[in-house]
Amino acid sequence: xxxxxxxxxxxxxxxxxxxxxxxxxxxxxxxxxxxxxxxxxxxxxxxxxxxxxxxxxxxxxxxxxxxxxxxxxxxxxxxxxxxxxxxxxxxxxxxxxxxxxxxxxxxxxxxxxxxxxxxxxxxxxxxxxxxxxxxxxxxxxxxxxxxxxxxxxxxxxxxxxxxxxxxxxxxxxxxxxxxxxxxxxxxxxxxxxxxxxxxxxxxxxxxxxxxxxxxxxxxxxxxxxxxxxxxxxxxxxxxxxxxxxxxxxxxxxxxxxxxxxxxxxxxxxxxxxxxxxxxxxxxxxxxxxxxxxxxxxxxxxxxxxxxxxxxxxxxxxxxxxxxxxxxxxxxxxxxxxxxxxxxxxxxxxxxxxxxxxxxxxxxxxxxxxxxxxxxxxxxxxxxxxxxxxxxxxxxxxxxxxxxxxxxxxxxxxxxxxxxxxxxxxxx
Numbered sequence: 001x002x003x004x005x006x007x008x009x010x011x012x013x014x015x016x017x018x019x020x021x022x023x024x025x026x027x028x029x030x031x032x033x034x035x036x037x038x039x040x041x042x043x044x045x046x047x048x049x050x051x052x053x054x055x056x057x058x059x060x061x062x063x064x065x066x067x068x069x070x071x072x073x074x075x076x077x078x079x080x081x082x083x084x085x086x087x088x089x090x091x092x093x094x095x096x097x098x099x100x101x102x103x104x105x106x107x108x109x110x111x112x113x114x115x116x117x118x119x120x121x122x123x124x125x126x127x128x129x130x131x132x133x134x135x136x137x138x139x140x141x142x143x144x145x146x147x148x149x150x151x152x153x154x155x156x157x158x159x160x161x162x163x164x165x166x167x168x169x170x171x172x173x174x175x176x177x178x179x180x181x182x183x184x185x186x187x188x189x190x191x192x193x194x195x196x197x198x199x200x201x202x203x204x205x206x207x208x209x210x211x212x213x214x215x216x217x218x219x220x221x222x223x224x225x226x227x228x229x230x231x232x233x234x235x236x237x238x239x240x241x242x243x244x245x246x247x248x249x250x251x252x253x254x255x256x257x258x259x260x261x262x263x264x265x266x267x268x269x270x271x272x273x274x275x276x277x278x279x280x281x282x283x284x285x286x287x288x289x290x291x292x293x294x295x296x297x298x299x300x301x302x303x304x305x306x307x308x309x310x311x312x313x314x315x316x317x318x319x320x321x322x323x324x325x326x327x328x329x330x331x332x333x334x335x336x337x338x339x340x341x342x343x344x345x346x347x348x349x350x351x352x353x354x355x356x357x358x359x360x361x362x363x364x365x366x367x368x369x370x371x372x373x374x375x376x377x378x379x380x381x382x383x384x385x386x387x388x389x390x391x392x393x394x395x396x397x398x399x400x401x402x403x404x405x406x407x408x409x410x411x412x413x414x415x416x417x418x419x420x421x422x423x424x425x426x427x
Contacts, residue, residue: 008114008123018326019317023310026154027108027128034147036104036130041085043110047075053084053262053292058205064113078112082129083262083289083305084296090133091298102134108310122311129286129307136290136302138238141266142246144286148306149248152270152283155316159273160283161249164239165256167204167224167264167287168232176227177203187217207257223254232265239266262289266304274316284308327377330416332359333369335385342389346382346412353413373399380416 005011012020031038047067054061066078079085086105090096095103108128117123130147132140145162152160167173180203188196191212198205212218228236243250256267269285286306293301330350334343343359350357358376360369366383373381383395388406396415397404407415 006123008117010122016314019314020310023313023317024108027106027151030147030151030154031106031130034104034143036106036132036147039086039089039105039107040109041082041089041107042079044076044078045085045088047077049084049088049296050077050080052295053087054081055202055205055262060113064115066112066114080111080113082107082109082111082127082307083131083292086129086131087133087292087296087298087303090131090301091293091296096134096293096299096301098134100134102132102140104130104132106130119315121309126310127307128310128313129305131303131305133293133301133303136265136288138235138242138266141239141288141304142242144304144306145243145250145266145268146246146248148268148270148284148286148308151308151313152272155313157272157274157283157316161251161271161273162243162268163251163253163256163271163285164243164266164268165224165253166228166232166236166239166266167257168228169235169264170291172224172228172232173204173264175229176222176224179222179227180204180206183221184217190217191215204257207255224257225252225254235265262292262295263287264290268306270308281312283312326356327379328358329355329378330357330380330382331369331373331376331378332357332382332384333366333373334360335366335383336389338386338389339384343382343384346384346394346409350413350416355416379420382412 028038047065050065051061060080065080068076070076086107090103090105095105106129109126110124111127112124114123115121128151130144132144145164149160149162168176181199184191184195184199184203184206188199191206192209195206195209195212206212207218207221209218225236240250240252253269256269257263265288267285267287270283272281272283274281284307286304288302288304290302292303293299330347332343332347334340340359340361340363347357347359360372370381377399379399381397381399383397383404388394392409393406394409394412395404396407396412398419405415
């Protein structure tokens with residue numbers, strides 16, 4: 001029987017993982033520059049965590065989660081997003097006891113949602129996310145957004161714009177909720193079953209409906225910005241003023257509400273019209289959530305965060321000029337069994353001294369081994385035959401200047417280091 005990867009999953013082969021390693025390192029470097037520390041949380045959590053944090057009216061919880069019972073009859077779920085687990089860890093480990101008041105964390109890793117696979121979106125996908133917990137002020141909102149924009153700009157993507165909106169504070173959201181219910185009630189039976197189910201629990205989710213997104217009721221729905229309290233309005237105006245001061249290109253998008261229940265105040269998305277993605281594509285987004293820590297059993301702690309789908313970011317890297325393959329320092333070419341035995345000792349010793357190296361294990365011809373040297377772009381080829389084994393020497397050839405010399409076994413490391421430090425001139 002021939003096996004294949006499950007639908008919605010992909011194998012990342014060696015020629016692809018190089019881009020992923022580059023992307024991961026880029027993200028870690030930017031996080032370091034923003035003094036954001038890494039946190040690693042479990043890949044599965046108790047199902048109730050996501051039901052409570054993400055919201056049972058969202059598509060993520062109601063349709064897309066991978067949930068199973070363990071042998072103790074406990075309901076567990078593969079994480080569909082990162083914020084809930086990070087906040088759970090924040091509370092459980094009392095990270096809120098922080099003299100600096102602001103705790104900045106990032107996570108990176110696989111998430112799982114049962115949805116229709118498409119380019120840049122799989123059922124097992126990867127997210128990079130940032131959570132900034134502890135302070136409710138516009139400056140932290142803006143720092144979060146600027147970091148998100150910095151990531152996208154570092155990938156060289158064109159035609160990228162920050163879309164922002166506000167959901168307001170708790171009073172604003174309640175005023176808006178009532179306005180939405182008044183708006184949708186007369187024509188509710190024209191909307192899909194999901195929208196009708198969301199009407200009582202969370203009418204805001206109706207605005208996210210993929211089935212009825214072109215329906216006139218949704219297109220003419222009230223805007224959050226018209227139902228803000230004075231405090232919420234002042235918060236959003238300050239966010240916009242700070243973005244203006246930093247000359248960040250943004251658009252106030254009153255249709256933007258984001259898909260998870262825990263958001264309040266500022267919400268945002270980074271959208272690209274780069275040809276890499278075809279039509280305008282949302283690369284990632286996030287927003288403020290001020291009640292989530294309390295709902296998870298912690299003290300009153302405001303937060304703001306964002307996440308990017310890493311598959312989308314990796315697509316951008318695929319369009320960049322490919323870098324040269326990392327060259328190997330040394331390739332060892334043994335001729336005969338005794339030479340192979342000695343070569344294994346030498347390759348182990350060289351690796352212990354910090355060199356990247358490999359050797360031929362297949363007893364191939366000299367010609368075939370030199371082809372491997374070229375393919376791996378090895379700086380040195382070490383050739384070992386019967387005479388070399390007997391005399392306890394090796395032949396070292398530099399592939400750059402084509403010079404070949406006989407070197408005693410005990411001098412191999414010193415010879416290579418001297419050569420690399422400029423002891424020989426390369427052409």
